[in-house]
Amino acid sequence: xxxxxxxxxxxxxxxxxxxxxxxxxxxxxxxxxxxxxxxxxxxxxxxxxxxxxxxxxxxxxxxxxxxxxxxxxxxxxxxxxxxxxxxxxxxxxxxxxxxxxxxxxxxxxxxxxxxxxxxxxxxxxxxxxxxxxxxxxxxxxxxxxxxxxxxxxxxxxxxxxxxxxxxxxxxxxxxxxxxxxxxxxxxxxxxxxxxxxxxxxxxxxxxxxxxxxxxxxxxxxxxxxxxxxxxxxxxxxxxxxxxxxxxxxxxxxxxxxxxxxxxxxxxxxxxxxxxxxxxxxxxxxxxxxxxxxxxxxxxxxxxxxxxxxxxxxxxxxxxxxxxxxxxxxxxxxxxxxxxxxxxxxxxxxxxxxxxxxxxxxxxxxxxxxxxxxxxxxxxxxxxxxxxxxxxxxxxxxxxxxxxxxxxxxxxxxxxxxxxxxxxxxxxxxxxxxxxxxxxxxxxxxxxxxxxxxxxxxxxxxxxxxxxxxxxxxxxxxxxxxxxxxxxxxxxxxxxxxxxxxxxxxxxxxxxxxxxxxxxxxxxxxxxxxxxxxxxxxxxxxxxxxxxxxxxxxxxxxxxxxxxxxxxxxxxxxxxxxxxxxxxxxxxxxxxxxxxxxxxxxxxxxxxxxxxxxxxxxxxxxxxxxxxxxxxxxxxxxxxxxxxxxxxxxxxxxxxxxxxxxxxxxxxxxxxxxxxxxxxxxxxxxxxxxxxxxxxxxxxxxxxxxxxxxxxxxxxxxxxxxxxxxxxxxxxxxxxxxxxxxxxxxxxxxxxxxxxxxxxxxxxxxxxxxxxxxxxxxxxxxxxxxxxxxxxxxxxxxxxxxxxxxxxxxxxxxxxxxxxxxxxxxxxxxxxxxxxxxxxxxxxxxxxxxxxxxxxxxxxxxxxxxxxxxxxxxxxxxxxxxxxxxxxxxxxxxxxxxxxxxxxx
Numbered sequence: 001x002x003x004x005x006x007x008x009x010x011x012x013x014x015x016x017x018x019x020x021x022x023x024x025x026x027x028x029x030x031x032x033x034x035x036x037x038x039x040x041x042x043x044x045x046x047x048x049x050x051x052x053x054x055x056x057x058x059x060x061x062x063x064x065x066x067x068x069x070x071x072x073x074x075x076x077x078x079x080x081x082x083x084x085x086x087x088x089x090x091x092x093x094x095x096x097x098x099x100x101x102x103x104x105x106x107x108x109x110x111x112x113x114x115x116x117x118x119x120x121x122x123x124x125x126x127x128x129x130x131x132x133x134x135x136x137x138x139x140x141x142x143x144x145x146x147x148x149x150x151x152x153x154x155x156x157x158x159x160x161x162x163x164x165x166x167x168x169x170x171x172x173x174x175x176x177x178x179x180x181x182x183x184x185x186x187x188x189x190x191x192x193x194x195x196x197x198x199x200x201x202x203x204x205x206x207x208x209x210x211x212x213x214x215x216x217x218x219x220x221x222x223x224x225x226x227x228x229x230x231x232x233x234x235x236x237x238x239x240x241x242x243x244x245x246x247x248x249x250x251x252x253x254x255x256x257x258x259x260x261x262x263x264x265x266x267x268x269x270x271x272x273x274x275x276x277x278x279x280x281x282x283x284x285x286x287x288x289x290x291x292x293x294x295x296x297x298x299x300x301x302x303x304x305x306x307x308x309x310x311x312x313x314x315x316x317x318x319x320x321x322x323x324x325x326x327x328x329x330x331x332x333x334x335x336x337x338x339x340x341x342x343x344x345x346x347x348x349x350x351x352x353x354x355x356x357x358x359x360x361x362x363x364x365x366x367x368x369x370x371x372x373x374x375x376x377x378x379x380x381x382x383x384x385x386x387x388x389x390x391x392x393x394x395x396x397x398x399x400x401x402x403x404x405x406x407x408x409x410x411x412x413x414x415x416x417x418x419x420x421x422x423x424x425x426x427x428x429x430x431x432x433x434x435x436x437x438x439x440x441x442x443x444x445x446x447x448x449x450x451x452x453x454x455x456x457x458x459x460x461x462x463x464x465x466x467x468x469x470x471x472x473x474x475x476x477x478x479x480x481x482x483x484x485x486x487x488x489x490x491x492x493x494x495x496x497x498x499x500x501x502x503x504x505x506x507x508x509x510x511x512x513x514x515x516x517x518x519x520x521x522x523x524x525x526x527x528x529x530x531x532x533x534x535x536x537x538x539x540x541x542x543x544x545x546x547x548x549x550x551x552x553x554x555x556x557x558x559x560x561x562x563x564x565x566x567x568x569x570x571x572x573x574x575x576x577x578x579x580x581x582x583x584x585x586x587x588x589x590x591x592x593x594x595x596x597x598x599x600x601x602x603x604x605x606x607x608x609x610x611x612x613x614x615x616x617x618x619x620x621x622x623x624x625x626x627x628x629x630x631x632x633x634x635x636x637x638x639x640x641x642x643x644x645x646x647x648x649x650x651x652x653x654x655x656x657x658x659x660x661x662x663x664x665x666x667x668x669x670x671x672x673x674x675x676x677x678x679x680x681x682x683x684x685x686x687x688x689x690x691x692x693x694x695x696x697x698x699x700x701x702x703x704x705x706x707x708x709x710x711x712x713x714x715x716x717x718x719x720x721x722x723x724x725x726x727x728x729x730x731x732x733x734x735x736x737x738x739x740x741x742x743x744x745x746x747x748x749x750x751x752x753x754x755x756x757x758x759x760x761x762x763x764x765x766x767x768x769x770x771x772x773x774x775x776x777x778x779x780x781x782x783x784x785x786x787x788x789x790x791x792x793x794x795x796x797x798x799x800x801x802x803x804x805x806x807x808x809x810x811x812x813x814x815x816x817x818x819x820x821x822x823x824x825x826x827x828x829x830x831x832x833x834x835x836x837x838x839x840x841x842x843x844x845x846x847x848x849x850x851x852x853x854x855x856x857x858x859x860x861x862x863x864x865x866x867x868x869x870x871x872x873x874x875x876x877x878x879x880x881x882x883x884x885x886x887x888x889x890x891x892x893x894x895x896x897x898x899x900x901x902x903x904x
Contacts, residue, residue: 002319003116003143005108008152009038009124010688014045014654015665018126019688022104024111033107038100044091048131049657051084051340055296082339089136096137105139112143119321120147123351130277131295133343135328146321146328148347151284169199169358172221174212176228176273177242185304186227186272189311198315199223206244213257220264222356227307230273230294239278241271251282258286267356268292268320270310272303280348289356290320290349302334302341310345320347320355489821493813496872500809500865504709510864511707512641516768518854525725528784529746530676532577533729533776534570534754536561536586540732541758552590561756562586566732568599570754571606573735577742578749581675582606583668585636585755585763585776588625589661597627607671609636610662612655623661634668638765638778639717645766646720648701649782651691653715669782670716676751676783682790689716693790699798706799706860719797719860722767722781723788753780795858805862812866816842816873835874843867 004025011018018038024031054077096105112118118140122129130149137145173190175183187203194201202219204211216224229242233250240248251258258266269291271279276293283291292310294303310327314320324347331342349355500507541561544551549563567584574582587609592600601608611622612635624633639648651670655663666674674684677693685692690700703713728746732754735742744750755776756763763775788794800808819838850863 002119002321003112004119004121005112006121006123007104009122009126009129010152011126011686012654012689013038013040013126013128014042015040015652016686018124018129020100020104022107024108026111031111033111034103036100036103038095039098041091041095044088044095044132045128047084047088047091048128051081051088052131052296054081054084055298078337078339085133085340085343089133092132092136093138105137109139114142116143117319117322117325118143118145119319119355120145121349121351122147122149123152124149125152130346130348133340135343144322144325146325146347148290148321148324148349149280150349150351151281153351168197169223170219170221171199171201171223171225172204172215172219173201173225174204174207174227174243176206176226177244178206178228179245181228181300182304183227186225186307189304189308190225193311193315196315209243209247209249209253212243212249213254216254216257216261216266220266221261222265222267224261224266224269225272225307226270227272227303230271230275232275233278238282239275241273241276241279251279251286255282255286258283258288262287262289270307272298272307274298277346277348283348284350287350287353289353290347292324293346293348294344295346296344298344299334299338299341302331302338302344305334306331306345314358317358319357489814489817492817492873493810493869496813496816496869497806497810499872500813500869501806503868504704504865507864507868508707508709511862512645512647512768514850514863515647515707515860518851519721519768522721522724522855525723527725527728527746528723528780528788529728530750530787531727531780531784532579532744532746532750532752533727533780534574534732534735534752535729535757535776536732536755537757543733543736560586560588561758561761562732562754564592564596564600566736567754569736570732571603573738573742574752577744577752579605579752580679580749581672582752582754583634583672583779584608585668585753585779587611587622587636589623591626594627601625601628601632604632605675607632607634607668607675609634609668610664611636612653612662612664613659614656621659621662624664630663632671633662633664634666634671635662635664636668636763636775638775639712640765641711643766644764645768645770646778647768648717649720649785651698651716651718667782669779669786672751672753672779673783673786676787677790679749680791691716693786696790696796698786698789699796701799702801704802704805706805707862707864708799719799720781721785721797721858723784727777727780751783753783755779797858797860799860800862805865808861809865809869812842812846813869813873816870820874835876839867839871839874842870846870 006023006025008021008023009018010021017040019035020038021035022033024033095101108118120134120137120140122134124130134147135145171190171193173187175187190199190201190203193199202215202221204215207215215221226241231240231242231248233239238250238252240250242248267289269283269288271291271293274294274297277295280291280293306327309330310323313323313326318326324345328342328345331344334341347355541551544563544566547565549565551559551561551563554560562584571582582603582605584606588600589610606628608625608628609622610624610633613621614637624630635653637650637653638646639650640646641648649669650667652666655665677684682694687697691698698716699718701708701713701717701719703710706719728744730742730744753776755774757774757776761774764772765775765778766772767781785794785796789796816838819842820835823834823838846863846866850861853859853861
C-alpha cells in the first residue's frame, strides 16, 4: 500500500532557512501533523552545486557543450565525483538529523508501516531543494521510497483530473538531434512496447517544429517521450530540447500545442535528455499532471537504461512512484562508471492532480475515448434561447427550424441583405411556410398535414391585409433594437483586457508618468534626525591631497575618493557621536597591510561595500574590503528602471553563480536598518519571502504589479517612497577639521553614511520626477523609509499584484461594455459623443479611485491600463448592419412556431 507524504518547504535553503509543513495520507484519510522551521544550510547548497557541476564534464552526455574541454583524466574525475557524492550524502543526512527535522522524521515513521511503499512529494519554490538526494533519507530507507517535486501552489487546471485512461496507450516518441548520441536503444525500448501490444507508438525522428506541433495536437497522446540533446536554461528563459541539427525549442515555443494535448488526455511527459529539469516550471504552467526530467547532464548509457527499465515496470500497470523506484534502483548498476547516476531522474508533478497510472488493457478503446473527450457545453445545459420544456408544436417544428437555420448560415451577409431587400415580408412568410409544411408532412399523417396547410394558408394569405399587431414585419429600411448577449459583453471585455496586457510594455511609460506625478504631490516631511551624511566632493578630495594622504589608484586609472588615513581619522572623530552603525558607501577592494586593515575595519559597527557580478550586463564584480568579515559586507546594486530612475528598493538577493569575490546577500541600506532596529530591540521575523519587523510586514513588489510590465523581480524588492525633505550633511573636511565636537543636533546614536557625491562620479541616479542625486542619498532614502515605517508608522507603498491587476483591468473593460450595451438598448448605433462621454466619465472615475488609493491607503493602482481597456471596448465595430440583418432573419425563424400556434 502506498503511504503518501507531502513536505511543503517555503523559503530559501541557502540564506533564511525553510518553513516546513508535513501532510500525511493513508487513503482516504489525511493527517496533518506538524509545522516547523528548518535552519539555513549554505554549505549543503554549495556541496550540492559542486556535485552536479561535476556532471557537466562527463563524456557521452546528451548535451552539446561548446568551448569546454575535460581537463582531468576520466578515472580521476570519477573519483572526485564519488567523493563529492559521499560528502553531499553525509551533509544531507546531518541536516535531516537536526532537531528541527527530527520531528518530521518521527511523524512519518509513527504513521507509516514498514511494508508501505512511500511516495514523498516535496512542494517548494527553492531551486536548491530538488538538487538534494532525498533518496538517501536514512530512516526511510527501509521503505521503497520514491519522491518527486511540485510547486508550493498551483492554479486549477482547465480540465478536472480524471481516473487513469483505459485501453491501448498512445505514445508520441520524439527522437531528436542524434549528433554524438546513440538513440537506437531508446527506439528499441519503445518498439518493444508496441510489438507487445501494450501501446500505440508513433515515432518522429528528427522532426521539424511544425511536424512536432502537429503530432502533439492531432494524435492525442497520453505519454510524450523525448530522447536527444538538452540544453540548460537561464534566468530569463527555460531550458531547450534539440529536435534536429538546426532547431532547438523551449516549452514556451510549443506551449499552446502542449496545453491542447493536456486537454485531450496527455498525462505524462518523459524528457530523457540533459538538464530537462529546467523545463519543469514551463511544463507546470501547461497543467501537465506529471513529467519525468533529468536533474543535470545525463550520460548516454544512463539515459538508455533508465527509459527501458522505467517503461518495462510502468507498462506492467505498476504505480508511477513504484516504477520510478525500480528504475532508479536499476541505475545503481552504472554507479561504478557514473557515481550516483540513480539521483538523476526526477518526477515533477502538478500539485492539484493525481499521478497518472498505466491503464488496464481489459477495457476497450471506446472506454478510453469516453475518458478523453470533453463534454460539450451545449450538451450540458440548454441554451438561453430555448425553453427547458417544449410545447407540442415547438417540438414538432424543431427539425425544420434547424434545417432553415443551416440554409441561412451558408449564405453570406451581403447575399442575405440583397435577398431580403428584394422580397416583401409576405413572400418571405410564404417561402418559410412552404418549407415548414414540406418537412412537417414527413412526420405527420396526411390528414393532419392537410389541416395544417389550410391553417397556414389562412394565416399567411396575401389577401389577409389586416394582421395582428404582434405579427413580425421585415423591412430593410428599419433597424430594430438589438441588445448584446452576456457572452458578447464578456468576450469584448476579455479581448480588450488581453490587448491591454499585450501592450504592457508600451503602457508602462504613461503609468510611470502618473505614478511619478503622484509621488511629487505628497506633502513635505521633516528631516530624519536619525541619519547623518558625511559627503565627499571635489573640495574634500583636494583637502586630502593637501594633507599628503595617499589615495589608492582605481582600476579605471583614477584615484579613490577617500584615503585610508582619512577614513581612520574620520572614524575616530565620529566616535564622539557614538553612532549606532556606520555605512561606508565607497568601494575598498585593494589589499592593504594587516596594520591598516585592523585600523580600518576593527570597528564592529562599520559596514562596507562590494558589487555583485551581473551576467545580463557588461559589468564586472568588485570585491569586498579585505579584512572585513562577511556579515559586515553588503552589495551596492540598485533596482533601477530605464534612464537610471530608482522606483524600487532592493533589500536582498541570491548571490549569482558568476559572482565569486562578492558574496553579499543584503543591500547596504537593509544591513544598516537591521543593525539599527536590533539596537532598538525590534524583533525580526522572516515568513516565507516576506520580512517582518515588529508588527510591520515589509511588502514586496513582483513583476507585473502596479503599473509595471515585466521586470527582473529576483530578491526582495519594495516600492521606494523618497522622503520629501533634505538630509543633514557634513562635508568630510569639516568633520576632520573640527577641534571640539562635531556640529550634530539630531538624535543620539545616529546612522552615519559616508559617500562620494562628486558630479563626475558614476554613482548617480534619478528619483521619480527626474531629480538626479548621488547613490549616497538613495541609500539614505531606503534606510529612512524602513525605519520610519517601523518606528513612526509611516506607510509603505504597495502595488496591486498581477492577478488582481488583471481583474482590475477586466472590471473596467466590463463596465465600459455594460454601459455601451445600455446605450445600444436605446439606440442601436450610439453616436460618437455617447461613446466619448462614457469613456471620459469612466477615465475620470478610474483616476479618482487611483489617487484616493495612493494618497489615503498607500496603494498603487494602475490607471492608464483600465482607461485603455475601456477605450478599446468603446471603439465601434464594423459590419454591424450585416449582423443586424442576420439576427432579424433568425428571429423570424424562431417566432414562426408561435405564429402557427396563435393561428390554430
